[in-house]
Amino acid sequence: xxxxxxxxxxxxxxxxxxxxxxxxxxxxxxxxxxxxxxxxxxxxxxxxxxxxxxxxxxxxxxxxxxxxxxxxxxxxxxxxxxxxxxxxxxxxxxxxxxxxxxxxxxxxxxxxxxxxxxxxxxxxxxxxxxx
Ligand code: MN
Numbered sequence: 363x364x365x366x367x368x369x370x371x372x373x374x375x376x377x378x379x380x381x382x383x384x385x386x387x388x389x390x391x392x393x394x395x396x397x398x399x400x401x402x403x404x405x406x407x408x409x410x411x412x413x414x415x416x417x418x419x420x421x422x423x424x425x426x427x428x429x430x431x432x433x434x435x436x437x438x439x440x441x442x443x444x445x446x447x448x449x450x451x452x453x454x455x456x457x458x459x460x461x462x463x464x465x466x467x468x469x470x471x472x473x474x475x476x477x478x479x480x481x482x483x484x485x486x487x488x489x490x491x492x493x
Pocket of ligand 1: 417418
């Protein structure tokens with residue numbers, strides 16, 4: 363069973379690229395165009411990873427990760443920011459906001475997939491017997 367990944371992103375071009383990359387590598391993809399919809403979809407469960415933009419309408423990525431991490435059922439789901447915010451202060455703010463990781467835009471396909479795998483292909487208990 364391929365892993366399911368939720369993408370939350372308001373930019374159509376970035377959404378298209380991320381969806382294409384993840385689909386190409388065999389992941390099942392769900393998409394939301396703003397943080398509020400993303401939260402509702404995350405609550406429905408089943409995601410091995412949530413990738414989210416930071417600057418979005420309705421609810422931004424900071425609020426989204428805060429709300430996700432408040433939910434016991436979702437606390438174990440990694441939430442990775444995908445953002446063009448690149449100043450050192452931005453990075454610190456992102457990591458201190460509760461995100462499990464950070465991928466910079468513009469997206470470098472090889473680096474992006476390597477980061478996704480790092481979060482998705484390792485079971486919480488550290489063994490790989492059920493892959
Ligand atoms: Mn955005």
